[in-house]
Amino acid sequence: MVNAADIFAARERLKQYLHPTPFEYMPQIGPNVWLKLENANLTHSFKIRGALNAMLLLDEAARARGIVTASSGNHAQGVAYAARLLNLPAKILMPMHTPKRKVNNVRRFGAEAVLFGTNYDETELEGRRLERDEGLTFVSPYNDAHVIAGAGTIGLEIVDELPDVERVIVPASGCGLISGVGLAIKNHSPAIEVVGVNAFHAPALYNWLNGIQLPQIWETLAEALSGEIEVGSITFELSKQVVDRCELVTEEQIANAMHWMMVNAGWIVEGGGSVGVAALLSGVIPLDDRKTVVVISGGNVDEATLRRVLN
Numbered sequence: 001m002v003n004a005a006d007i008f009a010a011r012e013r014l015k016q017y018l019h020p021t022p023f024e025y026m027p028q029i030g031p032n033v034w035l036k037l038e039n040a041n042l043t044h045s046f047k048i049r050g051a052l053n054a055m056l057l058l059d060e061a062a063r064a065r066g067i068v069t070a071s072s073g074n075h076a077q078g079v080a081y082a083a084r085l086l087n088l089p090a091k092i093l094m095p096m097h098t099p100k101r102k103v104n105n106v107r108r109f110g111a112e113a114v115l116f117g118t119n120y121d122e123t124e125l126e127g128r129r130l131e132r133d134e135g136l137t138f139v140s141p142y143n144d145a146h147v148i149a150g151a152g153t154i155g156l157e158i159v160d161e162l163p164d165v166e167r168v169i170v171p172a173s174g175c176g177l178i179s180g181v182g183l184a185i186k187n188h189s190p191a192i193e194v195v196g197v198n199a200f201h202a203p204a205l206y207n208w209l210n211g212i213q214l215p216q217i218w219e220t221l222a223e224a225l226s227g228e229i230e231v232g233s234i235t236f237e238l239s240k241q242v243v244d245r246c247e248l249v250t251e252e253q254i255a256n257a258m259h260w261m262m263v264n265a266g267w268i269v270e271g272g273g274s275v276g277v278a279a280l281l282s283g284v285i286p287l288d289d290r291k292t293v294v295v296i297s298g299g300n301v302d303e304a305t306l307r308r309v310l311n
Contacts (some may be wrong), residue, residue: 001234001237001238001239002147002148002152002179002180002183003183004147004151004152004183004184004187006145006146006149006152007149007152007155007180007183007184007187008156009149010049010137010146010149010152010153011022011152011153011156013053013056013057013183013300014040014049014052014053014150017042017052017085018041018042018048018049018052020157020160021036021037021038021040021041021157021159021219022035022036022037022040023035023036023157023161023162023293024037024265024282025035026265026294027263028264028286029047029277029280029281029287029294030280030292031288031289032289032290032292033084033152033267033289033292033293033294034161034162034291034292034293034294035041035268035277035293035294035296036154036157036162036293036294036295036296037296038154038159038273038295038296038297038298039267039268039296039297039298039299040267040271040299041269042081043077043078043081043105043260043300044075044077044298044299044300045074045075045076045077045078045128045273045299045300046074046151046154046177046295046297046298047071047074047075047077047078047141047298048050048077048078048081048082049078049151049153049154050078050141050144050146050147050148050149050150050176050180051069051075051078051079051081051082051139051141051147051148051150052081052082052085052150052277053146053149053150054082054139054144054146054147054150055067055079055082055085055088055139056086056087057085057146057288058137062137063086063088064083065089065135065136065137066088066089066090066136066137067079067083067088067089067090067091067136067137067139068089068090068091068093068127068130068131068134068136068137068138068139069090069092069093069122069127069138069139069140069141070093070094070120070123070127070128070138070139070140070141071092071093071094071097071123071141071221072094072095072098072102072120072123072173072223072226072227073094073098073102073103073106073224073300074102074114074222074224074297074298074300075141076092076093076094076098076102076106076111076210077105077106077109077300078108079092079101079111079139080092080106080109080111080112080113081103083109083110083111084110084111086145089112090111090112090183091104091111091114091136092106092111092112092113092114092115093111093114093115093116093117093123093126093127093130094106094115094116094255095115095116095117095118095119095120095122095223096117096118096120097119097125097218097304098115098223099223099300099301099305100302101300101301101302102295102300103115104161104275105168108138111151116122118218119202119216119218119226119227120153120226120227121133121216121227121228124227124230132162133277136214137218138235139179140173140176140230141176142173142174142175142176142179142229142230142233143174143176143179143230143232143233143234143235144176144234145234146174146260147176147180147268148179148180148183148234148235148238149180150180151176151177151179151180151181152179152180152181152183152184153180153184154180154184154295155168155182155183155184155185155188156178156179157189158181158184158185158293158303159184159185160289160295162293163188164291164298165185165192165292165293166191166192166193166290166291166292167192167193167194167195167290167291167292167293168182168185168194168195168292168293168294168295169180169195169197169276169279169280169285169293169294169295170182170191170194170195170196170197170276170295170297171196171197171224171225171273171275171276171290171297172196172197172198172204172205172225172239172243172246173198173202173204173205173224173225173226173227173241173272174204174227174229174230174233174235175196175204175205175229175233175235175236175238175243176235177295178196178205178239178240178242178243178259179234179235179238179242179243180244181194181295182194182238182239182241182243183238183241183242185242186241187258193244193245193290194242194243194244195243195245195246195247195249195279195285196209196235196239196243196245196246196247197242197247197248197249197275197276197278197279197284197285197310198244198246198247198248198249198275199220199221199222199225199226199248199249199250199251199254199271199272199275200217200224200248200249200250200251201216201217201218201219201220201222201226201251202216202217202222202226202227203215203227203248204216204221204225204227204228205229205239205246206246206248208229208239208240208250209240209245209246210235210246211238216228220251220271220272221251221254221255221256221258221268221305221309222254222271222272222275223271223272224270224272224273224297224298225271225272225275238294247279247284247285248284249275249279249282250282251283252278253278253281253282253284254271254274254275254278255271255308255309256278256281256282257269257274257275257277257282258270258271258274258283258301258309259279259309259310260279260281261274261296262306262309262310267296267299268299268301268306269296269298269299269301270298270299270300271305272297272298272303273296273297273298273299274296276294276295276296277294277296278284278291280294
């Protein structure tokens with residue numbers, strides 16, 4: 001499993017490659033709201049943290065086998081960047097509908113981009129098949145202790161900037177991000193509320209925490225959050241330990257949040273990265289006087305999607 005010491009070690013490991021991301025007060029949303037802007041990170045996503053931490057920790061045998069991963073696009077870019085840094089071959093599997101910007105960035109970093117599957121679950125199964133049949137080293141976007149520890153460094157930066165934070169709102173999909181952030185936050189103070197947000201069309205964590213089975217609907221602005229959590233994932237138990245609750249937002253609420261962030265905050269944020277803001281703007285998570293940080297997980301959006309949201 002993963003503990004706070006792993007997250008502190010990840011921060012030391014990553015600091016020569018990554019700088020802390022911006023932490024921005026956002027009174028336009030509420031009097032005690034701050035944004036943690038991972039869309040301003042390298043590769044414009046939080047995923048670089050976990051991917052790079054995991055890749056740096058691979059032993060020589062694992063590196064020699066070659067790297068494979070499955071991703072909706074942001075982890076793909078993180079693995080591709082890390083593979084270039086370490087001079088390793090990497091095969092990056094992404095669903096056919098992956099935004100072109102994400103696919104192009106994978107190729108720009110020199111990795112092999114393979115579009116496979118009509119949805120993320122099919123892509124992940126193919127990645128695991130290549131791991132099994134071809135002996136490649138699979139770097140999961142969430143079901144990996146080192147990936148989770150890397151994501152957890154966001155939590156350390158939050159409490160560095162706002163030690164008396166009272167609530168942290170985090171987008172959730174496979175739950176590597178919210179597990180890592182939640183571990184770091186709860187280590188600082190168990191009283192801080194950690195709230196996950198899913199899209200209605202991508203309700204994996206909501207289903208898990210509430211013991212229900214709302215369906216995955218693959219057509220969503222929050223494509224980065226799509227997909228079920230892999231059977232046996234370590235994030236199942238971790239998320240139950242550190243997540244207090246999970247809420248759902250609609251496609252309209254996500255589009256409104258993306259538009260609001262562009263017009264009012266000056267930031268381009270992808271659908272999956274905007275769900276926390278969507279929850280606050282819509283009242284799904286009511287505003288109160290608690291000091292609240294919203295993690296903005298990524299900003300990789302195609303032009304066509306931006307035009308649709310703006311119109």
